Amino acid sequence: MVSTDHYRQELRAQLARAATGDRIDLLVNSGELCRSIANGHSGSVSCCAAMEAEFMPGDTLLLDQTNGAGMTVRYLLPRTGGVQISLPFPSH
Secondary structure, X not given: OOOHHHHHHHHHHHHHHHHHOOOOEEEEEHHHHHXXXXXXXXXXXXXXXXXXXXXXXXXXXXXXXXXXXXXXXXXXXXXXXXXXXXXXXXXX
């Protein structure tokens, strides 16, 4: 059985790969995350729990887990330990 920790580890790996590619966000669907792990089950409660655990201020829940298509979250990059900051443009 695949645990929440397995899904969370895979999600963190996906976030890290996306961040090294200079992306500003990563769109993750629970069904796709579940299928990315051997023996993962689409619609798994553990998968959605892992996605919720990685949710930080600034991230966007696009579809919740009650949706038939699965939970979908837009995670902002880079991950900054729980704080997403926006710096103002310098004034000239």
